[in-house]
Amino acid sequence: MFQKILIAEDMDFINSGIRAELAKLEIKEIDYTQYCDEALLKLKSARLNNAPFDLLISDLSFNKDHTAQKINSGEELIKAVRKEFPDLKIVIFSVEDKMYRIQTLCNEDKINAYVWKSRDGMRELKKALQKIHNSNEFYISPNVAGALSQNEAVEIAEYDIFLLNCLAKGYSQEEISAALKNKNYSPTSMSSVEKRLKSLKEYFNANNVVHLVSISKDLGLI
Amino acid sequence: MFQKILIAEDMDFINSGIRAELAKLEIKEIDYTQYCDEALLKLKSARLNNAPFDLLISDLSFNKDHTAQKINSGEELIKAVRKEFPDLKIVIFSVEDKMYRIQTLCNEDKINAYVWKSRDGMRELKKALQKIHNSNEFYISPNVAGALSQNEAVEIAEYDIFLLNCLAKGYSQEEISAALKNKNYSPTSMSSVEKRLKSLKEYFNANNVVHLVSISKDLGLI
DNA sequence: AAAAACCTTACGGGTTTCCGTAAGGTCTGC
């Protein structure tokens, strides 16, 4: 089994749960942190001391608190870790079930397992550790596996996210056009905004822009 | 301290964490369940056996699974428990920070503590147990205490929630009027819908209906 | 180099929403 595991999880009651259960698996060393910056530091420090971690288990959302952080989310942490440790095995343990975010993590950040924080999340976490330790197979919780089996990934550009965010904030199309100019996006005309919104509505099968924004919130795009 | 505690929490990894930490507090008996129906049954059964629980710690959201339930949420569980056990101390331990839902629980369901599942959630859970055991004082996590200190609670009628849900589903105002007639709400004219939406926008300080729906989702109204 | 394809923008017309006003009905207070 894994010998040295780092847990990056901001909630103390979840940290306790994971540590209590993993302790039963005869894992020699289990360390943990509630902060992303400290997680990266611990990984680096361990490598320098010739006693590297062989697994990182990380949450995705880290609530802000008084401690200023350079790395503000699990996604940022995973990117930073993957850059620095290309071969380290990484398990995401998250409540997130939004298709868009899971796809990005699996396809771009090359995580080794995605475990959904469901009722049987701990049981699945253990299964995932078993599976990825012995092989290079990828593990994903059955309930969210559908996020990856879609024929087409949701490919929404940063431009579109910006549009949707402007809509959600109550901007008119004229104001959206002005905001696009402000941020040096291209194109910026109102006609472009109209056309892009029309195609987004078609893509998501939305009846109108209210529906579009509602769907986007449900999908976790904004 | 409390002698016999029931934990109603659907996630196994959180159950583990809470039990592990509470075991350190010399609480004689800690039972748990992942299902609402079973929670109510356990409370009733214990009373019948003359060995009642003196505390219930419950989550709010319980994901559905294959096991059919009559009670489908923490809110429903709390209502049912409060009806049957008026004096039982109840602590909510939840990730929920939406003002609207917290207000309803505290004002209507008379819970004894609301502990937000934050980074220090476990530490706060312990503080809450200390506080409510010794007295009838109410405990709420500092971070979400603001939800109760608002001068006016958010008082949105069922009619308004219906309106907002229709909007989020992409209905036009004409379609909303028809849906209101269908459900025997009153009033139902398009003019009434216009006027009610106008006043909701004013109430929430929304620029337009897209903004209104976005705010409503953020507040947890829909 | 030229043609074709694609992108951006403007524009006009239709539809929906927004907003205020007015009329009629109901409820409340005197």
Added chain:
DNA sequence: GCAGACCTTACGGAAACCCGTAAGGTTTTT
């Protein structure tokens, strides 16, 4: 019983959005 307040609805005009078409510029393909 009546006046005043409030609610519901209709309506008209303005504003915003929706949609297709057309023109000009840029990129790609031949």
